[in-house]
Amino acid sequence: MSKFEQEFTVASLDFAAAGQASSQIKKLLQLVGYQPLEIRRASIAAYEMEMNMVIHGNGGILRVNLGPAAIELTAQDKGPGIPDIDLAMQEGYSTAPPNIREMGFGAGMGLPNIKRCTDFIEIKSEIGKGTTVRVVINASQQ
């Protein structure tokens, strides 16, 4: 299969629509025919990345690049940036406000979980400009 790329726009703080991009990505991965556990890992990462953009990033773009040996996801937001990425990667660290926690988010597991589900993670962040998270899941089509 040649490389396939698709972009999804993610709106800030729209909790009714949040999750739609990840759901479409999951369907796309199933259509392409990756292994079920690879699809699951990529879907969880995509959803965490999408929710981060909804909650923290003022919305953004979630891009998926599909190749025969890898699923690549890139979340690019125009949010406030992450001052201390090492701290943000720690389990339990969260800056989510109370209304977000009431929905079940803000356990401080988002970025650590993205790392856990993927084979490569790269986070670039600039204060006041935004954050880009790029991940790769090694994959094989059935």
Next chain:
Amino acid sequence: MNLKEVKKLLEAEVLWGNELLEKSVSCAFGCDLLSDVLAFTPPNVLLLTGLTNIQVINTAEMIDAAAIVFVRGKRPTKEVIDFARQKNIPLMATNYMLYDSCGILYLNGLKGCEGNR
């Protein structure tokens, strides 16, 4: 354990998915933190939670959950139930607390998600 047994043991009301009750679940996870649900569950898990918002359904879809049981008498809105129907995820509601619901299922042979941490 299949969903029909879960329904009976928890005296649960099926909000959607009556035709899917023969479906088996591998293990169960009780939690009100969606990030932890995403982090610690294997596929085909039965999710027990007191959260009833639409993101619970999205989370269940991402982790390939078998079904969701809402505890403590919580009921999602019709909109959330319709959303779960679109995603083909059965929903039940029980008046038992989370701890009691998990205890009842565990005593009857449905174990937790081992080895995921």
